[in-house]
Amino acid sequence: MRSGVVQIFEQSDAIKRLPEQFFAKLGKRVRELIQEGHDVINLGQGNPDLPTADHIVKALQEAAEKPINHKYSPFQGFPYFKQAVADFYKREYDVDLNPDEEVALMFGSKIGLFEVSQCLLNPGDTALLPNPGYPDYLSGVALANVTHEFMPLLEENGFLPDYSKISEDVLQKAKLMFLNYPNNPTSGVATKAFFDDTVALAKKHDICVVHDFAYGAIGFDGVKQPSFLASEGAKDVGIEMYTLSKTYNMAGWRVAFAVGNPSVIKTINLLQDHLFTSLFGAIQEAATEAISGDLTYVRELVDIYEKRRNVLVDSLRKIGWEVEAPKGTFFAWFPVPNGYTSAEFAKLLLEEAHVVVASGDGFGTLGEGYVRLGLLDSEERLREAAERIGKLGLFR
Numbered sequence: 001m002r003s004g005v006v007q008i009f010e011q012s013d014a015i016k017r018l019p020e021q022f023f024a025k026l027g028k029r030v031r032e033l034i035q036e037g038h039d040v041i042n043l044g045q046g047n048p049d050l051p052t053a054d055h056i057v058k059a060l061q062e063a064a065e066k067p068i069n070h071k072y073s074p075f076q077g078f079p080y081f082k083q084a085v086a087d088f089y090k091r092e093y094d095v096d097l098n099p100d101e102e103v104a105l106m107f108g109s110k111i112g113l114f115e116v117s118q119c120l121l122n123p124g125d126t127a128l129l130p131n132p133g134y135p136d137y138l139s140g141v142a143l144a145n146v147t148h149e150f151m152p153l154l155e156e157n158g159f160l161p162d163y164s165k166i167s168e169d170v171l172q173k174a175k176l177m178f179l180n181y182p183n184n185p186t187s188g189v190a191t192k193a194f195f196d197d198t199v200a201l202a203k204k205h206d207i208c209v210v211h212d213f214a215y216g217a218i219g220f221d222g223v224k225q226p227s228f229l230a231s232e233g234a235k236d237v238g239i240e241m242y243t244l245s246k247t248y249n250m251a252g253w254r255v256a257f258a259v260g261n262p263s264v265i266k267t268i269n270l271l272q273d274h275l276f277t278s279l280f281g282a283i284q285e286a287a288t289e290a291i292s293g294d295l296t297y298v299r300e301l302v303d304i305y306e307k308r309r310n311v312l313v314d315s316l317r318k319i320g321w322e323v324e325a326p327k328g329t330f331f332a333w334f335p336v337p338n339g340y341t342s343a344e345f346a347k348l349l350l351e352e353a354h355v356v357v358a359s360g361d362g363f364g365t366l367g368e369g370y371v372r373l374g375l376l377d378s379e380e381r382l383r384e385a386a387e388r389i390g391k392l393g394l395f396r
């Protein structure tokens with residue numbers, strides 16, 4: 001080959017199977033508008049807007065000075081962090097966990113959701129995914145060359161899957177099921193009874209349940225959101241993923257954990273022993289600080305989101321957009337007005353009102369007809385977003 005000619009190497013089949021990264025695509029046009037000097041209100045993404053609490057940042061600063069944290073941290077993490085996770089689950093959910101066998105630490109839950117397909121599935125196996133759902137479930141499954149079946153999340157069922165509508169054939173084939181409550185994008189919430197039913201279904205059909213509890217702490221109107229693991233027998237059939245990204249405003253820190261079924265945790269740990277040594281020790285110390293002791297500051301954060309929710313819902317109702325108040329997460333999932341697809345409506349809001357919302361179809365075919373708005377800006381900006389949308393005159 002002549003020097004100076006840059007060879008283009010072909011992507012592997014696994015990479016070619018990956019769907020388009022929805023959030024990466026969303027950002028491009030927004031950046032352009034900002035560069036053109038527009039005042040854009042970005043309610044399109046799931047990146048918490050508030051800073052990490054001071055005591056957690058301080059814990060990181062102090063921990064960063066300790067030489068022990070300058071070395072590789074132990075494979076699978078420091079025992080004190082895993083013990084703190086077990087204590088946290090006992091305190092918050094009355095769930096007993098063995099820190100050595102039932103806790104795996106991760107660089108954020110996104111990677112964990114990816115790993116689980118690699119850990120448990122072979123090409124041709126079947127996974128059950130929510131539709132609409134967090135797009136990365138599909139990415140992990142696609143990379144593992146696994147077949148998937150969608151479980152519809154319909155408004156009339158409170159955005160919970162109706163297990164009685166899944167065919168016996170699909171249930172026989174299914175090896176893995178992804179669930180996520182409080183739910184992104186629909187903001188639907190689960191009950192303990194729903195998780196009890198899930199355990200029974202999983203036992204009957206030998207399905208491993210992966211419950212993504214990313215928004216576990218963010219429930220409104222005084223309702224504490226149940227952990228899947230608090231249902232009897234849940235640990236026999238599944239795991240729960242818990243991230244510090246949302247509850248603790250620590251999205252940039254990349255720290256999460258998986259808890260539950262020891263055979264699944266062991267396999268995740270085994271895979272991770274090959275992929276990584278564990279998280280930076282100082283992050284482990286700061287994360288331990290975050291989940292230990294008095295969690296009043298978390299409840300204060302949830303109050304902030306609840307107030308923002310109320311402002312957004314009231315302001316949108318004022319402009320004539322009939323929306324239901326979300327019960328959890330920091331997202332709102334609203335129907336688009338007649339005559340628009342989700343993408344058309346999101347584009348109109350972006351171009352004409354400079355308000356970014358996520359088009360529902362990016363979360364699956366059954367997201368069509370909805371848009372997702374994040375409660376990730378101040379009450380004032382949310383009010384302004386509603387006013388700008390109102391000026392388009394679509395709802396009266």
Ligand SMILES: Cc1ncc(COP(=O)(O)O)c(C=O)c1O
Pocket residue numbers: 046107108109110111134180184212214243244245251255256
């Ligand atoms: C439902 C859900 N799961 C998982 C994640 C990933 O979170 P992280 O990788 O920051 O832990 C997100 C982030 O947006 C999410 O919305």
